[in-house]
Amino acid sequence: MRGAPTTDADEGAGEGGRAADPGRTADAAEADGFLRSGRLTVVDRVLYALFARHASDRRHDADRKRYRGTALDTGFETYLSRAYGLSWLVALAVAGPTLLVALGTIPDLLAAAAARLGGAAAAVLGALPAGGVAVALAAFAGVLAKRATVRLGGLHLRWLTATRRTDIERTLPAAVRYLELLASGSDGPREMVAKTAASDAYGGTATSLRKALNAARLAGSLDEGLRRVARDTPSRELLAPFLLKFRKHAATGDEALAAYLRTESRMLTHRQDRARKRARRFLELLTELFVAVLVLPALLVIGATALTVVVPELLPPVDTPVGVVPTRAVVLYGAVGFLVAFGLAAAVAVGTLRPPSQRASYDLPGSPRRIAASAGRNPTSAAVVCAPPTALLAVGLAVADYTLVNVVLLSYAAFAVPVGVVAVRRTRIDDAKDRELADFVHAVSGHVASGRPFPDAVAAVARDVDLGVLDDDVAALAFALGSTTATGGEGEPPDVRAAAIGRFVDRVGTPLADGTLGLVTGALNAGSDADAVFETLRIEVGQLYSEQRALRSSMHPYVAVGWAAATLVAGVVAVVNTQVIDAARLAELAAATDLVTEPETVHPELERFRLYVVTQATMLASGWFAGTASRGRYEALLHSGLLVATCYAVFTVGGLL
Numbered sequence: 001m002r003g004a005p006t007t008d009a010d011e012g013a014g015e016g017g018r019a020a021d022p023g024r025t026a027d028a029a030e031a032d033g034f035l036r037s038g039r040l041t042v043v044d045r046v047l048y049a050l051f052a053r054h055a056s057d058r059r060h061d062a063d064r065k066r067y068r069g070t071a072l073d074t075g076f077e078t079y080l081s082r083a084y085g086l087s088w089l090v091a092l093a094v095a096g097p098t099l100l101v102a103l104g105t106i107p108d109l110l111a112a113a114a115a116r117l118g119g120a121a122a123a124v125l126g127a128l129p130a131g132g133v134a135v136a137l138a139a140f141a142g143v144l145a146k147r148a149t150v151r152l153g154g155l156h157l158r159w160l161t162a163t164r165r166t167d168i169e170r171t172l173p174a175a176v177r178y179l180e181l182l183a184s185g186s187d188g189p190r191e192m193v194a195k196t197a198a199s200d201a202y203g204g205t206a207t208s209l210r211k212a213l214n215a216a217r218l219a220g221s222l223d224e225g226l227r228r229v230a231r232d233t234p235s236r237e238l239l240a241p242f243l244l245k246f247r248k249h250a251a252t253g254d255e256a257l258a259a260y261l262r263t264e265s266r267m268l269t270h271r272q273d274r275a276r277k278r279a280r281r282f283l284e285l286l287t288e289l290f291v292a293v294l295v296l297p298a299l300l301v302i303g304a305t306a307l308t309v310v311v312p313e314l315l316p317p318v319d320t321p322v323g324v325v326p327t328r329a330v331v332l333y334g335a336v337g338f339l340v341a342f343g344l345a346a347a348v349a350v351g352t353l354r355p356p357s358q359r360a361s362y363d364l365p366g367s368p369r370r371i372a373a374s375a376g377r378n379p380t381s382a383a384v385v386c387a388p389p390t391a392l393l394a395v396g397l398a399v400a401d402y403t404l405v406n407v408v409l410l411s412y413a414a415f416a417v418p419v420g421v422v423a424v425r426r427t428r429i430d431d432a433k434d435r436e437l438a439d440f441v442h443a444v445s446g447h448v449a450s451g452r453p454f455p456d457a458v459a460a461v462a463r464d465v466d467l468g469v470l471d472d473d474v475a476a477l478a479f480a481l482g483s484t485t486a487t488g489g490e491g492e493p494p495d496v497r498a499a500a501i502g503r504f505v506d507r508v509g510t511p512l513a514d515g516t517l518g519l520v521t522g523a524l525n526a527g528s529d530a531d532a533v534f535e536t537l538r539i540e541v542g543q544l545y546s547e548q549r550a551l552r553s554s555m556h557p558y559v560a561v562g563w564a565a566a567t568l569v570a571g572v573v574a575v576v577n578t579q580v581i582d583a584a585r586l587a588e589l590a591a592a593t594d595l596v597t598e599p600e601t602v603h604p605e606l607e608r609f610r611l612y613v614v615t616q617a618t619m620l621a622s623g624w625f626a627g628t629a630s631r632g633r634y635e636a637l638l639h640s641g642l643l644v645a646t647c648y649a650v651f652t653v654g655g656l657l
Contacts, residue, residue, distance in 0.1 A: 083153030099134055222250075230243040438545045563643075619647045
């Protein structure tokens, strides 16, 4: 980890983030070290030399405070130098085209303004050099773009800080429960913090604890390291007070620290439960908004189509620099873009409500052979395997004279459905593993409580208990724990237990196993009571598994909402296509009434295709929302792919295309 040098040198800087010597901030010293060591690229060195001085400006004080709450590896001066360098590139990219456009349009605009105003104003406008006005306008646009880019750099820091704060607040309760378990052993506060920081399962909390250890090594005191991280952390309401109270009770004694951790663990657990309830209420509001907003674009396009059919004068064509564009086309493209963007935003919002412990991620194997072998159970491998056939299918559809829209949609469905099916299959396997894992931990806990050593307890469970999909993994764990030939690190005794449990967690491969079984090794190595360790583990696994099942059950209505919204829009469009947009029906209506004034300007096939495009955009948005609510991004591929393929089949078979 890096970042401790920045924190350390910021000591004494005060609230404004300024060091005692204004010309030598912490980040400047760090970046100088990078320059000497060659860790910065040539571009970074040039940018640092040109723009690092801006870091001492007061307008960047707020950015410096936000930077302290991030976990970026670069110094603040380096980050700000990159932002300023990018701002100049953006300024030139905006000013150049603006100047070209202005040089071509400013003379005519000045002449038109002078002719309209007349008198003295016309003389003033006539005296203005067109080239100078164009240059001034381009310079103004470039300056605005430059300022906006620097401002976006600050907003990016704010976003990083908010994201890290959320991660810390989600992982802190589990980390405190682990610290509580370690407190029952012989480890001191520094060892407890180090073991918690070493676990990736604790996310942002582990990162903050690693920063505290780095700062402690520089300051020579864990107390000082915790204080500095508490000062700089973005989690001002949770992590900062916890760290300050931890150092206070650690100085008081082991019993006081253990009692504090028990109390803090219960408090954070209750707070986490309240946060989950708030998230569910927010999801309900989000669902209502999704349904209401999702239907509006389709209704808007249908209304614009109907108005143009009945009274074409209400929606005249729009003159643009690229030519005359029908108003219905503008409405169509706007609706499609809005639907796709809104569907992605809704899917991301739903995904963020899912706890990190229930977000599955899959690593891509390192060799083509392993990728092909794991394609049936690893969605990431399946995506790589399905990509080439999908590309060939797209080429074939294009050669067969399919429209560009259908080429994209059918290729997407051909890619998304197989990958989604593999993800669903893998999820069901993982669900079975988590269910059996809870039974395994419960059985081992019972044996340990009766006085058996951990290896003997695992061997007894492997021999006597039917654990379904975990039978082979538990048997391998029992064999590894009983082995005496494991190889440790060079110069160190072998740690059979840690290696065996690590391999077992990797074989199971679920977030539940990764976030819970790590408790065993660290706590037992700390000298904690084995019975207490496994009782805590049993409670932890049971609680997390129950929360996982409850979350999935609560998500089922939102999956139904996504499909229902898609079905509703498709049904409305089908009715409009069959009952309104029909050449014979329009001719009869034109003969019987004056409502349809220009029936010959209506092209039913084109209107149907436009409505079809909007419907497919709705299918994508609904599928992304429903799939993300169900299991995550891979199942979002499955739901959206199925909806797109079903919509195409229905419209084709029904003759609506």
